[in-house]
Amino acid sequence: MAKKILMLVGDFVEDYETMVPFQALTMVGHLVHAACPDKKAGDWVMTAVHDFDGYQTYSEKPGHRFALNASFDEIDPEDYDALVVPGGRSPEYLRMNPKVIACVQHFAKAGKPIASICHGPQLLAAAGVLRGKRVSAYPACAAEVELAGGSYASIEVNQAVTDGQLVTAPAWPAHPAWLAQFLAVLGTRIEV
Numbered sequence: 001m002a003k004k005i006l007m008l009v010g011d012f013v014e015d016y017e018t019m020v021p022f023q024a025l026t027m028v029g030h031l032v033h034a035a036c037p038d039k040k041a042g043d044w045v046m047t048a049v050h051d052f053d054g055y056q057t058y059s060e061k062p063g064h065r066f067a068l069n070a071s072f073d074e075i076d077p078e079d080y081d082a083l084v085v086p087g088g089r090s091p092e093y094l095r096m097n098p099k100v101i102a103c104v105q106h107f108a109k110a111g112k113p114i115a116s117i118c119h120g121p122q123l124l125a126a127a128g129v130l131r132g133k134r135v136s137a138y139p140a141c142a143a144e145v146e147l148a149g150g151s152y153a154s155i156e157v158n159q160a161v162t163d164g165q166l167v168t169a170p171a172w173p174a175h176p177a178w179l180a181q182f183l184a185v186l187g188t189r190i191e192v
Helices: 015-027 090-094 098-109 121-126 139-147 172-186
Strands: 004-008 031-035 044-051 059-067 082-085 114-117 161-163 166-169
Touching: 004 015, 004 098, 015 031, 015 044, 015 059, 015 172, 082 098, 082 121, 082 172, 090 121, 098 114, 098 121, 114 121, 114 172, 121 139, 161 172, 166 172
Parallel strands: 004 031, 004 082, 082 114, 114 166
Antiparallel strands: 044 059, 161 166
């Protein structure tokens, strides 16, 4: 059965972590609404490509414009079955918005599936929904996960972790594992 999924994004959200799940979840029949505070359907956010070039941390390159298909001020979290929080730069400032925090808290309190990747757990930590959870994230976010009461899962960059209704991963190379685990939590079956 198709699910209605909310994706929270903002400027300089990670390109792959936004585009790939948006397209993949839509491809399998789910309805995905991408929304950003202070923007409406038809507006766009700028994305950034985080790459692993052998430096001490990731590099950041300009990404694509990503068109929003929902207006943040018009969404009601109760209308959605699941939440996706991509990484990149946007979680660090989205977490300062009380309406975004309340939205994330709704999904956690209602026991709805949440998928978060890379820096996305920064937003989950700020919302106070990681206590007692095993969580992966970009390694630089490990302290935030632990300070929020979560247990940081140090896994390979192409792996993912599921803890109840929460599916997390360290970065976009984990898309196959992360999306497969999220689809399982959603109850989506793909037969080949």
